[in-house]
Amino acid sequence: MAKTSSLRIGRWHNWSGSVRGAPREIALPASIDELAQRVAEYGRAGRHVRVVGAGHSFTPLVQTDDVLMSLDKMQGITAADETRGTVTVLGGTRLYRLGPDLLARGVAQENLGDIDQQSIAGAISTSTHGTGVGFGSIATQVAEITLVTASGDVVECSAERNPDIFQAARVSAGTLGVIAAVTLRVVPAKRLHMQTRRERLSHCLEHLEEYKRNNTHFEFFWFPYTDSGQAKFANETDAPVTKGSAWATFNKIVLENGALWALSETCRFFPRTAPAICKISVGGITATDEVNDSYRLYATPRAVRFQEMEYSVPAESFPTVLDEIRTRIAKERYRVNFPVECRFVRGDDIWLSTAYGRDSAYIAVHMYRGMPYKGYFQGIEEIFTRYGGRPHWGKIHTRDAAYLSAHYPHWNDFQRVRASLDPQGVFLNDYLRRLFGAEAPA
Ligand SMILES: Cc1cc2nc3c(=O)[nH]c(=O)nc-3n(C[C@H](O)[C@H](O)[C@H](O)COP(=O)(O)OP(=O)(O)OC[C@H]3O[C@@H](n4cnc5c(N)ncnc54)[C@H](O)[C@@H]3O)c2cc1C
Numbered sequence: 001m002a003k004t005s006s007l008r009i010g011r012w013h014n015w016s017g018s019v020r021g022a023p024r025e026i027a028l029p030a031s032i033d034e035l036a037q038r039v040a041e042y043g044r045a046g047r048h049v050r051v052v053g054a055g056h057s058f059t060p061l062v063q064t065d066d067v068l069m070s071l072d073k074m075q076g077i078t079a080a081d082e083t084r085g086t087v088t089v090l091g092g093t094r095l096y097r098l099g100p101d102l103l104a105r106g107v108a109q110e111n112l113g114d115i116d117q118q119s120i121a122g123a124i125s126t127s128t129h130g131t132g133v134g135f136g137s138i139a140t141q142v143a144e145i146t147l148v149t150a151s152g153d154v155v156e157c158s159a160e161r162n163p164d165i166f167q168a169a170r171v172s173a174g175t176l177g178v179i180a181a182v183t184l185r186v187v188p189a190k191r192l193h194m195q196t197r198r199e200r201l202s203h204c205l206e207h208l209e210e211y212k213r214n215n216t217h218f219e220f221f222w223f224p225y226t227d228s229g230q231a232k233f234a235n236e237t238d239a240p241v242t243k244g245s246a247w248a249t250f251n252k253i254v255l256e257n258g259a260l261w262a263l264s265e266t267c268r269f270f271p272r273t274a275p276a277i278c279k280i281s282v283g284g285i286t287a288t289d290e291v292n293d294s295y296r297l298y299a300t301p302r303a304v305r306f307q308e309m310e311y312s313v314p315a316e317s318f319p320t321v322l323d324e325i326r327t328r329i330a331k332e333r334y335r336v337n338f339p340v341e342c343r344f345v346r347g348d349d350i351w352l353s354t355a356y357g358r359d360s361a362y363i364a365v366h367m368y369r370g371m372p373y374k375g376y377f378q379g380i381e382e383i384f385t386r387y388g389g390r391p392h393w394g395k396i397h398t399r400d401a402a403y404l405s406a407h408y409p410h411w412n413d414f415q416r417v418r419a420s421l422d423p424q425g426v427f428l429n430d431y432l433r434r435l436f437g438a439e440a441p442a
Contacts, residue, residue, distance in 0.1 A: 012055075013055075014055040014058065014062070015055055015058075016058050016306065017305065017369060018396065019060045021062075021063045022065055023064050023065065023066065024066050025066070026068050027067055027068070027070070028073050029069070032146065041152075042067055042426065049067040049427055050069070050174065050427070050429055052069070052070050052122075053119030053122020053123070053125075054094065056122065057122070058309075058395045059397070061126070061173055061174065061432070064429055071091045071180075072092050074090040075089075075094065075097060077101050079183075086185055087102065087184050088181055088183045090181050091119065091121035091182060092119050092120075093119060095118055095123065098120065098295075100295070103189050107189055108186060108187055108188070108189045108295060109184065109294075109295065110185075111298070112294075112299065115300065116299035120138075120182050121179040123138050124182065125173050125179070126392065127354045129345045129355070129362060130298060130345075131217050131218060131219040131345065131362075132217040133344050134216060134346060135345065136347075136348040137345060137354070139171050141184045141186075142183070143158060143185050144161075145158070145169050145181070145183075146182075147177045148178040149177040150422040150423075150426040157169055167349075167410070167417075168414050170350045171353050177422065191236070192216075192291070193239060194292075195232075196230055196231065197288075198231075198286075199220075199230070199231040200227055202227065208319070212344050218231070218344065219341065219342060220342045221339035222326075223282045224274075224334070224337075225274070225275035225329070228282045239291045241291055242289070261303070263337060267337040267368060268368060274336055277337040307366065307367050308364055308365070309377045309396045310363065310365075310392040311354075311363060311381070312345075312392070313388065313389045315359040318342070321387050321389075322363065325365075325380055334379065336365070336366075336376055340364070342361065344362070346359055352393070352410075352414055356390075356408060363384070377396055378398065381397060385399075390407050401434065402437075
């Protein structure tokens with residue numbers, strides 16, 4: 001299972017090890033009242049606060065040498081409204097805990113990403129997404145937010161109440177305050193039928209629109225230096241949970257991760273073997289067929305650590321962008337053995353959502369931890385940026401405020417709301433100041 005980041009005074013690191021910090025204080029409030037009181041005190045004392053979820057972001061979003069706040073003690077469902085089809089959860093609630101709790105009430109989140117280790121607040125704050133052209137990112141499931149601002153005020157926001165704060169807060173990278181609770185729109189509990197198989201890239205691209213349209217969830221992993229990859233299809237079903245699921249889980253956790261680790265270590269020691277390792281990996285893709293509760297099937301165990309960059313591009317640009325990526329990898333001979341992940345998400349209206357105003361394709365590149373990744377990521381990022389790409393807020397990129405402001409039509413609206421809620425920059429660190437073009441404190 002993917003482990004969380006470590007949370008200790010004087011030593012903190014994120015999941016991938018790309019960010020390390022030495023917080024002076026760890027704050028673990030256990031209630032909204034305590035949270036509000038502590039934030040007000042920090043604000044008055046001119047302290048700086050970063051809130052961490054599960055530490056699964058690759059970028060220095062939560063890096064701090066002052067206060068690192070965690071809502072690990074604020075987890076679970078606090079209210080449910082069957083008529084509206086909503087459930088209210090505390091901001092620190094981990095998704096792996098939420099799935100079974102929702103199922104016990106006969107409901108589910110309509111879609112999720114490919115792991116369930118994140119906190120709900122952390123997931124929405126970076127525009128975390130899954131795949132499926134009928135679904136937006138997880139933040140689009142949010143109906144209301146309870147936000148504790150720098151002054152310690154508890155602000156409720158929704159499409160009707162404080163709508164500007166709501167538009168800004170759903171994806172805000174922890175810069176508006178602390179998300180204490182979130183009300184989510186949920187759907188009746190569902191089972192998914194997931195099928196995976198090896199497929200030629202040319203075949204996949206030829207049938208892309210049909211695959212996206214005819215499956216509620218479709219994604220594709222293409223292996224560099226090969227003409228193939230793994231295609232994954234998932235659709236709702238009434239069929240019973242497949243027998244042998246325990247074996248499938250063992251297979252995913254132990255065998256798949258073990259094989260990936262062994263191949264990745266080989267690549268780390270002998271980088272020239274990358275193309276051969278990609279070919280071996282493709283050869284090892286077997287067809288799978290599984291039915292299970294939706295929240296169990298979305299999540300994949302990720303025991304092998306890596307660094308990742310992911311951009312959203314307009315859905316219609318996807319084939320061209322992927323083609324350029326293939327050409328660039330073939331030309332530059334990057335030493336990489338991880339596949340390129342391709343997902344598809346519906347556009348939305350959230351100001352800083354990476355899918356704002358456009359149906360989007362998400363393309364992610366990964367590098368095994370311990371192998372040099374900067375040259376590879378920069379080479380691919382250059383392609384993304386020529387197609388209006390927007391970087392995932394939680395994954396590695398080199399963009400700054402000048403670039404981002406040109407790619408988010410509501411950038412200035414977001415800045416206005418951020419400055420009004422946190423004029424002293426209590427919730428900013430150096431990295432966020434660069435991203436948001438905010439001035440450093442005097
Ligand atoms: C193995 C792996 C798989 C992943 N798979 C996917 C995927 O399928 N799809 C995808 O889109 N992304 C994916 N990600 C990225 C991940 O979903 C995001 O980085 C997400 O933000 C991590 O959630 P977290 O709880 O760890 O938040 P953190 O990384 O701890 O924090 C993320 C941001 O949220 C803010 N935050 C956290 N809690 C609060 C709060 N209570 N109030 C205000 N702000 C808060 C933080 O300050 C920070 O800015 C993956 C990452 C890893 C390591």
